[in-house]
Amino acid sequence: MKASSPFRFWPGAVAVAILVAVPFVASGYITALTLSLLMYVALAYGWNLISGYTGYVSFGQVAFFGVGGYTCAILAKAGMNWLVGSLIGGVIAGLLAVVLGLVMLRLKGAYFAIGMLGLAQLFAAVAGALKRVTNGSTGIFLPPSLSLVPVYLALLSLALTAVVGTAILHRSTFGLRLMAIREDEEAAESLGIHTTVYKIIAFSISAVVIALAGGVMTWYISFIDPQSAFPAALNLTMVIMAVFGGPGTVWGPLVGASTLGIIAELLWANYPGLYLVIYGVILLLIVLYIPQGVVPSLSKLLRRRGAAETVRKGRRGAVA
Amino acid sequence: MPEPLLVVRDVEKHFGGVHAIQGCSFEVGAKTITGLVGPNGCGKTTMFNLITGTFRPDSGAVIYAGRDVTGLRPHVMAQLGVARTYQLTRVFKSMSVLQNLLTVPFDQSSGERKQWAVEVLAAVGLAEEADATAGDLSFGDQKLLEFARVFMLHPKLVLLDEIFAGISPALQERQMRVIRDFRARLGVTFLVVDHTMRVIMNLCQEVLVMNHGQILAQGAPAEISRNDRVIEAYLGNRSAMKGVDHHRD
Amino acid sequence: MNSPGWSAALLQVIVNGLLVGGVYALSAAGLNLVFGVLKVANIAHGDFMMLGAMTAYAVSLKLGLSPYIAMLVAAAVLAGVGALTQRFLVERVIGSPMFVSLLLLYAVSMVLRNGALQVWGPTYVSLAHDSTVWTVGPLSLSEVRVVVFALGLGLTLALLWLLQKTAFGQSLRATAQHMDLAEACGINVRRVRMQAFALGTALAAMSGALLIMLFSVNPSMGEVFVLKGFAIVVIGGLGSFFGAFTGAMIIGVAETLTSFYATTQLADVTVFLIFLIVLIFRPSGVLGGRAT
DSSP, rough: OOOOOOSHHHHHHHHHHHHHHOOOHHHHHHHHHHHHHHHHHHHHHIIIIIIIIIIOOOOOOOHHHHHHHHHHHHHTTOOOOHHHHHHHHHHHHHHHHHHHHHHTTTSOHHHHHHHHHHHHHHHHHHHOOOOHHHHGGGGGEEOOOEEHHHHHHHHHHHHHHHHHHHHHHSHHHHHHHHHHHHOOOOHHTTOOOOHHHHHHHHHHHHHHHHHHHHHHHHHHTTTEEEEHSOHHHHHHHHHHHHHHOOOOOHHHHHHHHHHHHHHHHHHHHHHHHHHHHHHHHHHHHHHHHHTTHHHHHHHHHHHHHHHHHHHHHTOOOOOO | OOOOOEEEEEEEEEETTTTEEEEEEEEEEOEEEEEOOSSSSHHHHHHHHHHHOOOOOEEEEEEEEEOOOOTOOOOHHHHHHEEEOOOOOOTTTTTBHHHHHTTTSSSOOOHHHHHHHHHHHHHHTTTTGTSSSGGSSSSHHHHHHHHHHHGGOSSSEEEEESSSTTSSSHHHHHHHHHHHHHHHHHEEEEEOOSSSSHHHHHOOOOEEEEETTEEOOOOOHHHHHHHHHHHHHHHHHHHHHHHHHHOOO | OOOOHHHHHHHHHHHHHHHHHHHHHHHHHHHHHHHHOOOOOTOOOOOOOOHHHHHHHHHHHHOOHHHHHHHHHHHHHHHHHHHHHHTGGGGGTEEEEEEOHHHHHHHHHHHHHHHHHHHTTTTBOOOOHHHHHHHETTTEEEEEHHHHHHHHOOOOOOOOHHHHHHHHHHHHHHHHHHHHHHHHOOHHHHHHHHHHHHHHHHHHHHHHHTTTTSSSSSSSTTHHHHHHHHHHHHHTTTOOOHHHHHHHHHHHHHHHHHHHHSHHHHHHHHHHHHHHHHHHOOOOOOOOOOOO
């Protein structure tokens, strides 16, 4: 078995260098566009962690986006640095996810999906009701951020961490055990895997990633209300991006977030709302024709070609 | 009889109005290969589920390695060294054969784990398929994979639920060889449920016969095959036995 | 606050809840039917309800039809939409892992909801109209509430009769119980699945059409109604029609009680908590009913 890193060093380094340079050299429009894409990347990886790896399909991870956003907004209003506020938001979301996971992850299949849908609505209702802390449906206004650069770099770090973390996870025993839960939870348990603990950890890390994105975006937009904190549209966005690229894969969410993110950003300006219909149609087509997602389908195609090559050269494939 | 590794004492289990297990008691000697046979629906798989913690008994006790383990969760039982296979094969289909094995065990470095996995795959004859996707394997190979996976836990007790069903005699022979080998080399204890009487008679030192959720008889294979009550319970009558036996062979 | 007034108000709220429950029962029957025959959790059910409501509204307004006729038109239209959805989308994922059908219906739900928002915008619509109010003891019952309840109840019972007493119902039940066996017995299970889904969406449409005679709704209503629907069927035990009827009454009452004594937003929270508590503590349903 080859234990090579999934990253080739130089292409990766060049890509990161270009991304770091964007806010300093590119136009404001390109920077803002890339910033949105980075947020989508983080969200898609966050969703992928729980739903792609353990198979617990969540239609309500956006709940944690709002938790991160509100924590950041409330703390920033009280005078705290926005980055520290976002980080605290991540911690709070992670802990909250552990507690909620104890309940929610006992629900199976469609019940979990619907339950998470309800949870996001519950969070929005609570945010609207706690007027003293959240200012209710009026929302919280923050002083506008003067420069895109810190926000951009924060999202870039988050997105990179999510990608690298997933690549490591995918090769780890921990990752294998999450996949085992997705494939057959009862069999995983019969092999000694404490499935509850594993699911809760995945759920919690997913919540942290999504909450951090929520915190940073709240600072960027410098406003939050229950509608902007828990948008159902954003939940559709993370689901479709991860599923398009390939749920439970390392590169799928990246492919999905960049492709569909650009489509969303282009359409959004001229046809707000219509892009959600288009997203829905794309998700339909993906589920019907390539339910594994683009990345696994492509790599299978390439592998088949590669295998044919190997046979032609008269070599046997590497066998452990 | 050797020191028992597993003791099942007066275990009862109801499902709604169905009395699935009715005061079942038996012992499985350490380092033996014990067969558990009986007609369909007599409670063999339920018994497995009670031993491994999938179900909790209504009353009675399960004692394993001298410790009361009644009602412990399945993952705890597995970590204590009780491994099982399922009647309907349950491999992790989208993962590779090797990845299926590498999900366990818990107390080894990844290097040791991989080495052990390679050894186990070689033992069951799946070494060539290590990188294949489990879901693409043939039915027989999936059974072999699930069989191989239990040994990753370094188990003390292995419960096998119809692993010989529906596979070729050559594969059956290989599985029997592996079972005998793991018992001889590593002292693994086996409790084997199967309808393939040729295998049970060949493989086991001790055979338990279940009927209607109770143990009907216990003894060496030769005794069991002569026991009239067993023959009656299993086959209805003596004359039917030959026909069925031939058919099974 | 004097005590008789207080208890009369409580009684009034409970009765109102029960009356709304009739509409919910009708919707839940559709959800149960689709789950029973297709083994698919239709998370787009709330959006089919919405489409039924919007269709009834448009038909009633444009053609000046009575809301009750409009309800029948909506049922027919949505039966067609349901049949097409099943034939070209859902049918293709029958037998796939659960998450495939879940994602598919999530996509359907998003297309319907956001499409409806494009067409109608986020405004609320209603076919509520003034009606006679009857006074029965301390209660005042508006005619429209009673009629809507009676229709909800009557249509649910009609469905039960259809399932139990007709050859069509028998083929549905056979497919629900054992798809392979039903197929071996010469039942065209593909057609049965399509009929079941069409019937399910028609029931959703009728409940949506009845609902806008009492309340106002907008194209986003599916978001809360899918949860409501599933809360109802899990209370009764998924697949149990009588259980769902009781569940609908419980949800109807719980909701009107919270709206009355707290706020409307909290009503949705109550529904969610009921859903959660039932699934955690009594996953086979509060009534202990097995799926039928």
